[in-house]
Amino acid sequence: DQQVKQNSPSLSVQEGRISILNCDYTNSMFDYFLWYKKYPAEGPTFLISISSIKDKNEDGRFTVFLNKSAKHLSLHIVPSQPGDSAVYFCAASVVGGNQFYFGTGTSLTVIP
């Protein structure tokens, strides 16, 4: 069973506009959430994270929003740049847990 879901396999956005990537989860025990970015032929690289005690975390052009009641988080990229084109994975972990549960990924294409 997929505990972390990314329902949009792909997203295309014009350069300079906002990219919004969404993620839903089912396990209420998840307390830490992360976004990873993956280029072809490379492993995932950490982008940004958020603890369940917060509802927003910002790092430069990247902001993650967490809505615990809806079990939903989103990643906003503003402004989007062509170098942001990659596959983005949402991941979650439980309290005291040691593994990440990943979504299936969203392929973002930023059009120049």
Added chain:
Amino acid sequence: DTGVSQDPRHKITKRGQNVTFRCDPISEHNRLYWYRQTLGQGPEFLTYFQNEAQLEKSRLLSDRFSAERPKGSFSTLEIQRTEQGDSAMYLCASSFPGRYNEQFFGPGTRLTVL
């Protein structure tokens, strides 16, 4: 390069053969994780080590799979009697003591079983 390294990057084998992959974590990272990623899916947890101790194994890790980290540094993942369903990207990650929510991934080993 001080990141997580994996060897080989690609492996093609015939069904029934054994394969072994190696992962070298970032130095001073005491935890090491193995994940598997199949086409169209996100990485799925297989197992993890704290130092040389294997502390957790996923139900995905069948009896044909074995992982070791004998000296608490590099790790090996062996798959015996490979099956076509084992074809996947095998990812290794490591994390620093006390910062286990920050896992740094290697580039992966892509296995193709013919």
